[in-house]
Amino acid sequence: MNQWGRDLALGFRFAFAGGREGWTRALLTAVGVGLGVALLLLTTAIPNALAARDDRANDRTDITYSGQVPAKADDTLVVADADTDFRGADIRGRTLEPEGPRAPLPPGVDSFPAVGEMVVSPALKRLLESDGGALLRERLPDRIVGTIGDSGLVGSADLTFYRGGQGIGQYVDGAQVTRIDRYGDPDPYETDMDPVLVLLVLVVFVALLMPVAVFIAAAVRFGGERRDRRLAALRLVGSDGRMTRRIAAGEALAGALLGLVLGTVFFLIGRQIAGSVEVFRFSVFPADLNPSPALALLVAVLVPAAAVLVTLLALRGVVIEPLGVVRTAKPTRRRLWWRLLLPLGGLAMLYPMIGQGNDDGEFNQYLVIGGVMLLLVGVTALLPWVVETVVARLGGGGVAWQLAVRRLQLSSGTAARLVNGVAVAVAGAIALQMLFAGVEKDYTKDTGYDLTTAQMEVTTGGGVELAHATEQLRRTEGVRQVVSHSEGYLGDTRLDPARTSEVTVGGCAALREVADLPTCRDGDVFAVRDAEWDTDTPQLARPGTTLYLDPSYEGDVRGREVAWKVPEGIRKVATHKDLSGRERGGFLITPKALPEAARPAMTGRAYIGLDASVPDARERVRNTAAALGPLVLPHDWSATQSNERYDSIRTGLFVGAVCVLLLIGSSLLVSQLEQLRERKKLLSALVAFGTRRRTLSLSVLWQTAIPVALGLLLASAVGLTLGAVLLRMTDTKVRVDWASLLSMTGAAAVVVLAVTLLSLPPLLRLMRPDGLRTE
Structure with a gap:
């Protein structure tokens, strides 16, 4: 020792x-190692960063949808959801109305904003003050009186605001508007991730x-x-x-x-x-x-x-x-047999879990990690043999080609080392892309929205008249059409009804969007027959029966129940899927047949068709909704909806891939400069003998291109194999996403090309006869 x-x-x-x-x-060694160490340290820090984000998100939780709303007191706060979007960015917003001097302050906020005031995150403040935030400023016209501290934000780019409210306590429903006596979710709901x-x-x-x-x-x-x-x-x-x-x-x-x-x-x-x-x-x-x-x-x-x-x-x-x-x-030929043992060993470790899916318990983490590592390490073991075998068979050509080939024949191992990292990254990326594409359907569901007719939905609340909201939305620039109706519930008793049914109120055109109406005029009432899951409506839809709109539940006697008698002329109709993709049951009521006293208890919904040729049409709709009232909320429609955890993992992959891509480019550039430094005297000698600089530049390009091409081919083969095995492990049909495969290999090729171009200036400086001078 x-x-x-x-x-x-x-x-x-x-x-x-x-x-x-x-x-x-x-x-040079330190720079190359340092780049890798920096990324390793970043990776070890990610779990702590995610935990810190989750802790801050939990600490500022206010709307929990738990239904447990405390009674009004001097330590309670009314909170209304005011979330919005702006050009694809999510903005978290809350309207606050303290009900006493001891009302809880949101994390990162020093004092409650008054009506007409708001406190915002630093990132949102910059957006509002920028030229591109003019439309958003129309939506959030309140005066900015402060910024939210780091403890109230999940990240440095978090877009969040709190604004003052008044009179929203009467609309507490536990969901869109709730009352709290402290911040934070006391019982955060966490579920274990499934094996896939x-x-x-x-x-x-x-x-x-x-x-x-x-x-x-x-x-x-x-x-x-x-x-x-x-x-x-x-x-x-x-x-x-x-x-x-x-x-x-x-x-x-x-x-x-x-x-x-x-x-x-x-x-x-x-x-x-x-x-x-x-x-x-x-x-x-x-x-x-x-x-x-x-x-x-x-x-x-x-x-x-x-x-x-x-x-x-x-x-x-x-x-x-x-x-x-x-x-x-002349070195001895590299042997292939032991190099094949690594990927074969990886396949052997993964094979026992083929077909397991989500039904046979957790995957063995050690076998998964070991098997994937062996397959990817197999790329680094096979690539030197592949490069040596191929370049040994390459023949004549131009001077640049011959210089490159001869150099590769003399030092194929060095060339392979230069490309190993790229090949491993591409192989892993192809396998991951196949796995994500294969299981995507299990974590992405069709929303059922009719996007050909409507692309947005606006929910009215806070005493806003649906007819007024519909008219304002129709006048909004970029709106092509608006279909609106209101919804509610009725029951057979005022308090805790045994039988309930939903109610849809709207004009004949709006009701035809939810059911097949033979004839219709204002004043008609219909009952939906044979609706799925609706077993109470046939019992409630008997002429002369007294029902109660907006009944109270669990002892919450609000006194807003409105008696309504089923008319004699009620007709039964068949339902069909509405614009939101679901089949409605219950009662369909035209406006004249609804008691005036029941209108405040109804929730209005407007389905909006947009003119795609109008820029920022969605933002203009959101501005109109914000002007109608703080409890009028717009929602974007999309064809699919993804699982939140699946989206988080995919986002983590994209963030990590960006970091690895930067590492690939930086390390390749350092490696290329080191290779050129090694060949300084050789390049100078060739120039001194009259070799053209263009020829030498092309030879360097070929020296990079040949190993890269071989490495990408090998990476594609290993990546496809690993991806197929992982898909079989998840009990998913093997399908190759060729577009993704080409994009992965193309991205790697672009990085290598960019590195080669960046290395040309130092190469030209090295190609001078005075490089032969020595001391």
């Missing part, structure tokens, strides 16, 4: 005291972290060839082969330790930047990104250990002698 320590320490000294060659290589979602999380983490590990392993070998030649001098002063390899490992260790320092700096800089950006509508505060101490320590131990291990393994096939390094001799 003492000898190991002395040799590693000597290599450590060579890295920083061995002249420009030594510290340049150490710096757990599988998605596991595969996302493995697929995103594997390229990082591959890049770190490649970074510690930067400048390997020139380092090995320098190590030959050590043999002249008496060191043996093992000691020389340990000294080389010490050099790699120095670069890795410096990489840990740079990685920490990169992470701290990135953490500050993260507080000012939003990726896929996901934002955090810098303080949220705190890596777990245990995981951070694991990174700090594994990265230097990996540097030493990778270096020792890489030097097994290199003979370092006093007179040089035996690397230029």
Whole structure:
């Protein structure tokens, strides 16, 4: 152990005291390792960031839909939902009316805003004050009197506001308007994720972290060839082969330790930047990104250990002698059999879980992680063999092609290392895309909305007349048509009715949207027959029966029940799907047949068809709704609705993919610059002999393009295989999304092309005859 320590320490000294060659290589290694370490630290910090976001979201919870509404007191607060959207961005809003001096303040708010005032998040304030927020300012005209602190926001880009209200306590219903005596959900409802979602999380983490590990392993070998030649001098002063390899490992260790320092700096800089950006509508505060101490320590131990291990393994096939390094001799052909064992072992670990789906309990997490890792590591093992085998068979061509091919034939392993990370990232991305596309139908349901007729819905409340709201919406720019009706419930008694039925009130045109009416005129009443789940209406729809509109439940005697007698001329009609995609039951009543006293108890709904040619038509509808009253809420319609947790996992994948893509580009650029630095004298010699610069530039492009093309082909094959196995594990039919596959490989190719173009300026500077000068 003492000898190991002395040799590693000597290599450590060579890295920083061995002249420009030594510290340049150490710096390149540190930058490559540092980028990977920064992303690893970010990954270890994500669980804490998500937990912090969830805690703040729970702390500001007010509308819980639990139905348990406290009585009015001096410590209660009336809260009304005022959420809205603006050009695809969700804005959380609440209207507040304190009922006493001890009413609870929302987190991050110092005092309640008065009527006509509001407090907003910093991000919303910037949006309202920007030129692009003019339409939103019309919707939120209240005077801004303060900003919400970080404790009341889930992220730095959170769009939230609280405004003052008056007279909304009379509309408390426990859902849209509620009364609370404290903030926070006392009984947060959490359900365990089903096995398929757990599988998605596991595969996302493995697929995103594997390229990082591959890049770190490649970074510690930067400048390997020139380092090995320098190590030959050590043999002249008496060191043996093992000691020389340990000294080389010490050099790699120095670069890795410096990489840990740079990685920490990169992470701290990135953490500050993260507080000012939003990726896929996901934002955090810098303080949220705190890596777990245990995981951070694991990174700090594994990265230097990996540097030493990778270096020792890489030097097994290199003979370092006093007179040089035996690397230029023709190497033995790489063997294929042991390389196939890795992906085959991965398939063997995943095979027992094929067909399991959601019905056979949890997937074995260790088998999933191990199997996916082996398949992705198999890419790094197979790619050098593939590159060597293919380039060995490439023949003649132009001068640039021959220069590139010959270079690849001499050092195919170096070329493969350059592409390994890209190939692993693409293989994982293809498998994930197949898995997400395959299970999407299980977590996405059809809403049933008739989007050909209506694209938005506006719900009226707070005493707003539906007829007035409908007229205002029709006058809104961008509105093509409006179909409206009101809804309510009736029962057989005033309090806690045994039988209930729904009521739909509207003109004949509106009622024809929900049922098949033979004839209709104002004053008619209809009862829907044979409606699914509606067993009470046939008992209630007997002429002369007295029913009660807006009955009270669970002892909540509101005194707003209105008696209504079923008329003699009631007719039975058949129902059909309405614009919202559901079949209505109960009673259909035209306006003249509804008692005037019952109108305030009805909830109005307006279905709005938009003119797609009018810009910001949806925003104008929302502005009209806001002008009608604080309890008039618009809703966008969409063809499908996704599971919230599924969407969260998919968003996490997109955020992680962006980070990995940035790492790929940065690491490839550093690797490319290191390769050019290695070949500085060779390029200068070729220029001195008269080789055109365009020819050399094309040769560098071919040296990159050939391994990348082979790597993407191998990644596609492994990714498709892994994706098919994962789909069979979820008991889903295997289907290849070719568009996604091409987009994944295309994105990787674009990154490599961009890196190649960025490396051309330093390449041109290196291609000068004076590069042959030495000291």
